[in-house]
Amino acid sequence: xxxxxxxxEGFSPFIKNVTNIKGVLLDITGVLYNSAQGGGHAIEGSVExxxxxxxxxxxxxxxxxxTQCTTKAIVEKLQRLGFELTESEVFPPIPAVCSLMKARAxxxxxxxxxxxLSDFSEIDQTNPNCxxxxxxxxxxxxxxxNKAFRILISMETPVLFSLGQGKFYREDDELSLDVGAFVKAxxxxxxxxxxxxxxxxxxxxxxxLQDMNVSPENAVMVGDDILNDVGGAQxxxxxxxxxRTGKFRPQDEHHPQVTPDAVVDNLAAAVDLLLTHR
Amino acid sequence: xxxxxxxxEGFSPFIKNVTNIKGVLLDITGVLYNSAQGGGHAIEGSVExxxxxxxxxxxxxxxxxxTQCTTKAIVEKLQRLGFELTESEVFPPIPAVCSLMKARAxxxxxxxxxxxLSDFSEIDQTNPNCxxxxxxxxxxxxxxxNKAFRILISMETPVLFSLGQGKFYREDDELSLDVGAFVKAxxxxxxxxxxxxxxxxxxxxxxxLQDMNVSPENAVMVGDDILNDVGGAQxxxxxxxxxRTGKFRPQDEHHPQVTPDAVVDNLAAAVDLLLTHR
Numbered sequence: 001x002x003x004x005x006x007x008x009e010g011f012s013p014f015i016k017n018v019t020n021i022k023g024v025l026l027d028i029t030g031v032l033y034n035s036a037q038g039g040g041h042a043i044e045g046s047v048e049x050x051x052x053x054x055x056x057x058x059x060x061x062x063x064x065x066x067t068q069c070t071t072k073a074i075v076e077k078l079q080r081l082g083f084e085l086t087e088s089e090v091f092p093p094i095p096a097v098c099s100l101m102k103a104r105a106x107x108x109x110x111x112x113x114x115x116x117l118s119d120f121s122e123i124d125q126t127n128p129n130c131x132x133x134x135x136x137x138x139x140x141x142x143x144x145x146n147k148a149f150r151i152l153i154s155m156e157t158p159v160l161f162s163l164g165q166g167k168f169y170r171e172d173d174e175l176s177l178d179v180g181a182f183v184k185a186x187x188x189x190x191x192x193x194x195x196x197x198x199x200x201x202x203x204x205x206x207x208x209l210q211d212m213n214v215s216p217e218n219a220v221m222v223g224d225d226i227l228n229d230v231g232g233a234q235x236x237x238x239x240x241x242x243x244r245t246g247k248f249r250p251q252d253e254h255h256p257q258v259t260p261d262a263v264v265d266n267l268a269a270a271v272d273l274l275l276t277h278r
Numbered sequence: 279x280x281x282x283x284x285x286x287e288g289f290s291p292f293i294k295n296v297t298n299i300k301g302v303l304l305d306i307t308g309v310l311y312n313s314a315q316g317g318g319h320a321i322e323g324s325v326e327x328x329x330x331x332x333x334x335x336x337x338x339x340x341x342x343x344x345t346q347c348t349t350k351a352i353v354e355k356l357q358r359l360g361f362e363l364t365e366s367e368v369f370p371p372i373p374a375v376c377s378l379m380k381a382r383a384x385x386x387x388x389x390x391x392x393x394x395l396s397d398f399s400e401i402d403q404t405n406p407n408c409x410x411x412x413x414x415x416x417x418x419x420x421x422x423x424n425k426a427f428r429i430l431i432s433m434e435t436p437v438l439f440s441l442g443q444g445k446f447y448r449e450d451d452e453l454s455l456d457v458g459a460f461v462k463a464x465x466x467x468x469x470x471x472x473x474x475x476x477x478x479x480x481x482x483x484x485x486x487l488q489d490m491n492v493s494p495e496n497a498v499m500v501g502d503d504i505l506n507d508v509g510g511a512q513x514x515x516x517x518x519x520x521x522r523t524g525k526f527r528p529q530d531e532h533h534p535q536v537t538p539d540a541v542v543d544n545l546a547a548a549v550d551l552l553l554t555h556r
Contacts, residue, residue, distance in 0.1 A: 140420045142455070149446065149455050167467045168427070177420070177427050181463035188462040189445045189455055 021274060023214030024053055025205070025233070028064040028074065028090075030224035030246015031267050033081055035171040040081075043245050045268030047082040052271050054084070056278065059212040062090045063205065063221065065164030065198040065228065067134030067179070068113040071095065091208045093163035093198030094119040097132055100197060106159065108132040111148045111182075113139060130159035133186065133194075135166075135179045145182065152190040160186060164198035166228060170247045199225070200232020209238075220261075222270045224248050231258035241270045299552060301492030302331055303483070303511070306342040306352065306368075308502035308524015309545050311359055313449040318359075321523050323546030325360040330549050332362070334556065337490040340368045341483065341499065343442030343476040343506065345412030345457070346391040349373065369486045371441035371476030372397040375410055378475060384437065386410040389426045389460075391417060408437035411464065411472075413444075413457045423460065430468040438464060442476035444506060448525045477503070478510020487516075498539075500548045502526050509536035519548045 029035050032050070033042045053060050062085060066074055071094070075087045094116060101108060107124045110117065112134030120132075131148045152158040166178030183194045198204055209219055216237030223229020224246030233240040242252060242260035245267070253263055264270045307313050310328070311320045331338050340363060344352055349372070353365045372394060379386060385402045388395065390412030398410075409426045430436040444456030461472045476482055487497055494515030501507020502524030511518040520530060520538035523545070531541055542548045 136420075138420050140423070142416050142418045145418070145459075146452075146454050149459075150453060153446070153453055168431070174424075175428060175431055176424050177463065177467055181423075181427075181467040184466040185455065185459035185463040189459040 020218050021058070021220050021239070021278070022218040023059045023061070023209065023212040023220075024274065025061050025063040025208055025219060025221040025238070026050070026267070027199075027221070027223035027225065027229050027246075028062055028066060028078070030170060030248070031222060031243055032062075032078060032083060034246065035169065037172055039077060042081040042083070043266055045266060049267045049271040050083055050085070052275065056275055058274070059214065060085075060089065061208040061212055063199060063208045064090065064092050065135075065166055065179075066092050067094055067116050067163045067198075068137060069115040070119045073115065091204070091211075093204070094134070096204055096207065097161050097163060097197040098123055100161075101130070101132075106130045108161070109148060109151045110134070111136050111139070111144055112163070113137055129155070130161065131186070132161045132163065133179055133183050134163040135169075136182070137176070140177075140182050145185065149186055149189055152186060152192060158190050158192040160190070160192050160194040162194040162196050162198075164228065165194075165196045165200070166225065168247065175247065199223075199228040200235065202236050205233065205236045205238070220274065222267060226252040226255050226258050226260070230260045234258070234261070241273070243267055243270060298496050299336070299498055299517070299556065300496040301337045301339070301487065301490040301498075302552065303339050303341040303486055303497060303499040303516070304328070304545070305477075305499070305501035305503065305507050305524075306340055306344060306356070308448060308526070309500060309521055310340075310356060310361060312524065313447065315450055317355060318449075320359040320361070321544055323544060327545045327549040328361055328363070330553065334553055336552070337492065338363075338367065339486040339490055341477060341486050342368065342370050343413075343444055343457075344370050345372055345394050345441045345476075346415060347393040348397045351393065369482070369489075371482070372412070374482055374485065375439050375441060375475040376401055378439075379408070379410075384408045386439070387426060387429045388412070389414050389417070389422055390441070391415055407433070408439065409464070410439045410441065411457055411461050412441040413447075414460070415454070418455075418460050423463065427464055427467055430464060430470060436468050436470040438468070438470050438472040440472040440474050440476075442506065443472075443474045443478070444503065446525065453525065477501075477506040478513065480514050483511060483514045483516070498552065500545060504530040504533050504536050504538070508538045512536070512539070519551070521545055521548060 032046045033040045107128050108130050109128035110132045113136050162183040165180035167180050168175045168178050220239040221233030222241045224243050230240035230242045239261040242263045244265050310324045311318045385406050387406035387409045391414050440461040443458035445458050446453045446456050498517040499511030500519045502521050508518035508520045517539040520541045522543050
């Protein structure tokens with residue numbers, strides 16, 4: 001009854017529990033900066049917002065599905081835009097899938113962006129027994145998709161890894177198809193279900209949480225992707241804050257499957273909320 | 279009890295009812311001929327098999343999901359390979375989708391093979407309010423898929439037509455991704471379900487049956503695609519014969535969803551079966 005009364009007073013579950021937040025996960029593209037050919041630009045107030053979280057003593061990790069470049073390149077790009085962060089704080093899918101393949105003695109055929117390939121350099125890629133698909137962008141040609149398809153269809157039990165499962169992203173103010181769409185094409189053609197490495201995988205979120213030594217109920221994810229950031233974090237037991245930047249679209253505020261714990265204009269507003277209710 | 283006894287004697291439903299066959303639908307690629315760059319070649323015995331059906335007085339229609347060229351080009355290619363047929367006997371998806379769009383006042387953005395586009399020439403393509411996807415092959419580029427995607431995602435209620443829903447086809451002895459895979463990519467990205475025009479759509483099969491004035495229970499479809507030819511025909515009330523040519527793979531004989539009424543080596547063997555049990 002006490003809970004019911006509190007709810008009727010208009011407190012969102014997020015605001016009620018904000019004093020317990022001990023760690024913050026941030027999406028990168030569409031939250032810290034807007035992607036564009038040639039590098040993009042920081043979203044207003046985001047550089048300062050990250051600094052304020054650190055100053056407040058809240059551990060921060062950067063949980064991204066970015067696979068168009070190496071982790072090193074992600075960090076260098078963000079540093080150029082004014083963000084303060086180190087490579088060890090960034091969690092993208094490629095290192096995660098590499099650990100997983102090593103553990104399972106898998107040798108991938110890789111369909112990914114050329115700029116990301118050096119992060120796979122320690123993995124044996126001879127005589128492939130699985131396929132890994134990242135955000136290959138222009139490399140999603142009929143030829144390259146057929147190459148991946150023919151390897152999968154020739155396997156008795158096809159093994160397919162999807163680095164995230166994004167539907168689309170925003171770049172240069174246009175929406176573009178993301179890796180999830182192309183993985184659906186391969187899944188359909190080969191009657192296989194991909195294993196998703198990256199958001200919204202629980203294992204993936206948990207790796208970043210463990211690195212901060214914070215439990216899901218004490219953590220919040222801030223992202224622009226209603227399904228993979230906000231919904232994924234909530235399924236993992238975290239709070240999920242939706243920002244109205246990046247790939248956000250007005251209909252996300254009435255999403256049929258996901259109700260964010262808060263919807264705010266941008267990362268600066270999310271950090272205001274977090275620090276005010278601390 | 280009589281039926282049960284007949285079954286226990288080992289008669290397949292197909293063989294029991296073969297005397298009622300009054301019309302035959304044939305798939306083209308993988309049944310009449312094998313596709314290859316430069317034209318392909320007739321499958322052994324197929325030219326003669328079509329002639330034998332005609333000689334026996336059985337009406338024949340060619341029910342294809344071919345969208346890489348015009349109907350005229352399909353017919354000319356088959357005639358060059360020795361087949362006797364006229365354009366009016368061939369039922370591909372493009373004329374069907376054009377009738378449908380005219381009836382519904384739809385103006386398409388078309389993602390299809392350049393060689394097929396003249397069959398859309400009578401359709402208004404200005405200011406598109408739907409997207410049509412055919413087997414675009416090499417034209418399935420990231421750029422072209424994004425163009426189709428952006429039109430769909432900008433519509434309040436996206437309308438997407440898929441010309442067939444094939445998973446893959448065989449060309450030059452290699453399997454290649456078919457239109458169905460790319461439509462799944464767009465469906466996923468836009469949260470939309472495509473309307474399929476072509477096999478296995480009932481409306482599509484029925485158009486060819488009506489042209490012969492034959493009921494489904496008196497008709498048989500011969501195809502190499504277990505799902506779209508054989509399964510589709512059966513769902514429509516026809517018999518479905520699977521040939522072991524074209525995209526057939528040994529595992530199709532134990533398909534989890536479809537049990538053909540007969541599985542035979544090729545079209546010649548299918549016609550043997552049809553004429554023997556007539």
